[in-house]
Amino acid sequence: xxxxxxxxxxxxxxxxxxxxxxxxxxxxxxxxxxxxxxxxxxxxxxxxxxxxxxxxxxxxxxxxxxxxxxxxxxxxxxxxxxxxxxxxxxxxxxxxxxxxxxxxxxxxxxx
Numbered sequence: 001x002x003x004x005x006x007x008x009x010x011x012x013x014x015x016x017x018x019x020x021x022x023x024x025x026x027x028x029x030x031x032x033x034x035x036x037x038x039x040x041x042x043x044x045x046x047x048x049x050x051x052x053x054x055x056x057x058x059x060x061x062x063x064x065x066x067x068x069x070x071x072x073x074x075x076x077x078x079x080x081x082x083x084x085x086x087x088x089x090x091x092x093x094x095x096x097x098x099x100x101x102x103x104x105x106x107x108x109x110x111x
Contacts, residue, residue, distance in 0.1 A: 026097075036094050
């Protein structure tokens with residue numbers, strides 16, 4: 001059997017674990033929405049609240065999860081904190097996931 005999974009090295013398995021952690025951090029729809037918004041540029045909490053239509057405590061809670069996962073960083077500017085993605089790869093993953101989900105729904109609608 002010549003499966004890539006059976007020939008995974010220790011470092012390869014660690015990459016799978018890291019990918020699993022990334023996907024767990026993105027497992028909540030609101031966190032996907034936050035990452036999608038931050039993919040377009042820096043946002044402060046009140047901008048995310050306004051754009052997502054979610055309560056400020058909820059947005060802040062999910063930003064903490066994304067920060068803890070190392071996906072976003074916040075920089076204080078006077079009385080507000082501006083958030084941005086640590087790197088653009090996460091925005092691409094989220095964009096691809098959204099496109100995939102939209103394509104699946106469109107395929108079901110035409111079937």
